[in-house]
Amino acid sequence: MSLKDLLDASTDNSLSGQKWQILRQSIIKRLLSTGNATIAELGSELQSSVPTVTKAVNELLAEGYVVDMGKITNSGGRRPSLYSINPTCAYFLGIEVGRTSMSIGLQNIKSEFVSLELGTSFILENTQESLLELCALINSFIEDSLVDKNMIIGACINLSGRINSMEGFSYNFFFSENRPLTEIISDQLGLPVRLENDTRAMAFGEYREGVVDGEQNIIYVNYSWGVAIGIITDGKLYYGKSGYSGEFGHSTILDNGILCQCGKLGCLETEISGWSLVNQFKEAIKEGKQSKIVLDENSSSLQHHAIIAGALNLEDNLCVELVSRQSEKMGRYLSIILNIFNPDLLVIGGDFSLLGDYTLLPIQSALKKYSLGLVNRDVKLKKSSLGRRAGVIGACCVVKEKMLSSLINN
Numbered sequence: 001m002s003l004k005d006l007l008d009a010s011t012d013n014s015l016s017g018q019k020w021q022i023l024r025q026s027i028i029k030r031l032l033s034t035g036n037a038t039i040a041e042l043g044s045e046l047q048s049s050v051p052t053v054t055k056a057v058n059e060l061l062a063e064g065y066v067v068d069m070g071k072i073t074n075s076g077g078r079r080p081s082l083y084s085i086n087p088t089c090a091y092f093l094g095i096e097v098g099r100t101s102m103s104i105g106l107q108n109i110k111s112e113f114v115s116l117e118l119g120t121s122f123i124l125e126n127t128q129e130s131l132l133e134l135c136a137l138i139n140s141f142i143e144d145s146l147v148d149k150n151m152i153i154g155a156c157i158n159l160s161g162r163i164n165s166m167e168g169f170s171y172n173f174f175f176s177e178n179r180p181l182t183e184i185i186s187d188q189l190g191l192p193v194r195l196e197n198d199t200r201a202m203a204f205g206e207y208r209e210g211v212v213d214g215e216q217n218i219i220y221v222n223y224s225w226g227v228a229i230g231i232i233t234d235g236k237l238y239y240g241k242s243g244y245s246g247e248f249g250h251s252t253i254l255d256n257g258i259l260c261q262c263g264k265l266g267c268l269e270t271e272i273s274g275w276s277l278v279n280q281f282k283e284a285i286k287e288g289k290q291s292k293i294v295l296d297e298n299s300s301s302l303q304h305h306a307i308i309a310g311a312l313n314l315e316d317n318l319c320v321e322l323v324s325r326q327s328e329k330m331g332r333y334l335s336i337i338l339n340i341f342n343p344d345l346l347v348i349g350g351d352f353s354l355l356g357d358y359t360l361l362p363i364q365s366a367l368k369k370y371s372l373g374l375v376n377r378d379v380k381l382k383k384s385s386l387g388r389r390a391g392v393i394g395a396c397c398v399v400k401e402k403m404l405s406s407l408i409n410n
């Protein structure tokens, strides 16, 4: 029996059977929400006698939902045992789908990875074949993990672009008018599925497992191939009416006449993003600037990762100059976000965050220059600590939060 079955319903419909099941569920919910406990603590919190709780805990131990953590130390008398949820009684699957690769991880209920694959080759195309290939890769990962699929509470898949998580639709990839994408993927995987915008999941991962240290109002910047922000207010993800909040990169405030990937002219991404960095690099080479990065004949394979690596590992002048210039501009436009939100913390994540000070210092100095003094003094600026794992960790955190809390609150 999986944790989901235990929390879902009672198999015994008699009054005493239902009461017994409710007590068992309450013990599990208590251990999940506030951590380890002794029999005496469970009895007092759940208003049940010690012999009754002992019997229920023994049953849950035998079924593998609970583990005995050993005796606790106290000032005297008989030392009671401490009980914990069994980390292997439920799992969560997180999947980050990028343009040219995907990452996937399986976490146990204590948020520990039991299996993790970063950067598996996968070309994201807006076709049925691409969707089926994605599902096949996920199924094969689950099979290789040797974890029973029935023990997986659910999966969260991060995609870029407009995602309506509440209704399960993705509008930029694999859109079907007739059926939510979550249902289509769920049929392929045999698991409950949630969709999440990639930046929002990364922001939540950073909040739960990353660089956030108690702050409750956070702006997370996904500075990668595209640019977007994830917003956390009072410790909760902000979605907006339909889940399309955070499209910072598609603010059409530049008067440069450059066509953005979204089809509009002059979006921020046309000057500040991985794809615009690639264009700026090619332009500079055309103008005769020198670089240690050698372009192939048609230069079509150049990725922003190569320019970031050029700055970081080769200290290539042109690469450093381009990323610093972009990041200074990023700081300038982020000052608008600071003035509007007055957050506790601004986290720079995404591929550009791997550059460390090459990205952070220009952003910091521009924020100082362009945002209001009082607002600027309030905010801390930090680099993401999750790096390339941010998306997968975020997806696991989202699925755990959303699916487990709905079971717990039933």
Ligand SMILES: [Zn+2]
Binding pocket: 249, 250, 251, 260, 261, 262, 263, 264, 267, 269
């Ligand atoms: Zn745009």
